[in-house]
Amino acid sequence: MFGYGGVLMRYLNDEELQLASRFLFLSMAIKVIEQDIYYTQQGPFKIKEPYLELFTKMNSIAINERRSLQKLMKSKNIKVVCINKNKTFSSFLFLCKGREEKRNYFNPAIRKKVENIIKELIKKGLDLVEKTS
DSSP, X not given: OBOGGGOBOOSSOHHHHHHHHHHHHHHHHHHHHHHHHHXXXXXXXXXXXXXXXXXXXXXXXXXXXXXXXXXXXXXXTEEEEEEEEOSSEXXXXXXXXXXXXXXXXXXXXXXXXXXXXHHHHHHHHHXXXXXXX
């Protein structure tokens, strides 16, 4: 991964890396939303419907985006593989047309990326809820 003089060598271009990263963190956000749906359904909420409606819309938006990303990744022959996880870091291998790049992410940084995607989905979900109300 390091070239001459300690310079970081990139094996995937920015577009490929952005696409694969968005897919990765969006997939994590979907898992969080699905857990939130479950806990809302099972939890002691007095009025569950508004929360479930929002979570369901968010999940639908996220799944549709992930489906589009999957098609694009397939056409560009891009894959993401989790290779290691511990309490502090998670490592992923990004593969594209025979090239590969390993990336280590600090778990709190992953959490922040997923949180930002969830905030984005909340805004989109609320817009849809308002349009259907």
